[in-house]
Amino acid sequence: MGRHHAAKFIDSLRLHVRGGAGGTGYPKYGGVGGPGGSVYVVAKEGCSLRDVVRRHPTKRVAASGGGNSQARRILGEPGTDVTVQVPVGVSVIDDCGRNLGELDADGSSVLVARGGPGGCPTNQYNGARGQAHTVTLDLKLIADVGLVGFPNAGKSTLLKAISRASPRIASYPFTTLRPSVGTVQYPDLRQLSVADLPGLVEGAHANEGLGHRFLKHVERTKLLLLVVDALGFRLSPRHRHRSCLETVLLLNKELELYKEDLLLKPAVLVVNKMDLSGADAVLRDVKAALRDLPGLLAEVPEELRPTRALQLDDVLAISARSDARSVQRVKWRLRELLDLHAEQRADPAATENQAAARLSAQTAEAGPRLV
Structure with missing residues (x-):
């Protein structure tokens, strides 16, 4: 059974993606929290959707949060972006059925979950959550x-x-x-x-x-x-x-x-x-x-x-x-x-x-x- 599963061709895959939350600001000094990292899907020649499953077995991908503003670091450190490598020919569909992008060339990319902005005066120095939703990676052979x-x-x-x-x-x-x-x-x-x-x-x-x-x-x-x-x-x-x-x-x-x-x-x-x-x-x-x-x-x-x-x-x-x-x-x-x-x-x-x-x-x- 395991061997059969390993050989199975995958042409559609659902992933839960989440951008990182923004860091907290520092009101006393007007410090701004770092923005959360974002999640990108990037086309790579020679890749397969089975490779995506191997790298992300839980089918959940999250970017890191932004750093908090501190007295020694007024601007919080930005969160780290995450890239998900997928085969060329993938369409990225969100959970509402909207097409977010077509990855028809090696190196093409689509932003699938934006990180939240860091805390600043306009949001009372509270960092915002990043975007979180489910996307479908739909492969159509080229x-x-x-x-x-x-x-x-x-x-x-x-x-x-x-x-x-x-x-x-x-x-x-x-x-x-x-x-x-x-x-x-x-x-x-x-x-x-x-x-x-x-x-x-x-x-x-x-x-x-x-x-x-x-x-x-x-x-x-x-x-x-x-x-x-x-x-x-x-x-x-x-x-x-x-x-x-x-x-x-x-x-x-x-x-x-x-x-x-x-x-x-x-x-x-x-x-x-x-x-x-x-x-x-x-x-x-x-x-x-x-x-x-x-x-x-x-x-x-x-x-x-x-x-x-x-x-x-x-x-x-x-x-x-x-x-x-x-x-x-x-x-x-x-x-x-x-x-x-x-x-x-x-x-x-x-x-x-x-x-x-x-x-x-x-x-x-x-x-x-x-x-």
Whole structure:
């Protein structure tokens, strides 16, 4: 049990934080008490929320109080500030649900509990208490690419094939129970980060399955990589079998229902397990259906129909286990698209023709595309 607990991934943590009280003033000489120390949360690369628990096992963090004013020291000594190191990607939420800050860069910080002012004439020389409340540290992984799919679609196999990550892989659903991030490295030493996230189930937007614990990690990725099984998916005998195309629509709908802004992210669809019998015909049908999205959405049942469709930059066919060439094409295509969208963000006035020309040149340099 202890070993299992130690390995558990933590992406949310509540801490009680308290600033130090201000020191007492010295009325006789007009002395001012020292201000209490404050509590800050600071982002640090390589840190984890489990490290926070190790350093603060009681989950209570308090700064020291300010020193009292004395005849020999008219100005009381200030209390010592306390910093809580957290991983990059943490949102700090107070107990009223207000967002105190986003720690998206190494070294960024948020003041979470201010120390009380020292005693002085305006407060009758009585030092004030520091702020005290509970904050939630909510981690959302920051990665270039987020793998999105139903369980057993082959996300972990793909991540292992294109990166240096070693995710757990097996032929049954929910092998991935916690997010992991792999690094994709290119010959010129360029690196991309890819997050392998636990598989979705229908109803994830309403917190079914791993629900929000999965979906929140998609928010800080730059590109969505949807991975689907060419022959569809069925979670268990109690669930309906969903075809490859139905899986794509359901993933689209779950993302939309959780947070519609996710549909604005660049997205690529990967149809995996193309080595299986009948996969080629499925791929042709999926591509044809996605080319006529308005017609497709008009025909599908409401339970599958998103209000707004993801704008897919590409549809790629792979066999993550047995076709290394197809996996390499995915690897290079991700780089091309991330670079293209970075250029477009830097130059919003660029026309679609200019963007297409740049992409064509990049693609020609990297080699032929798979589809």
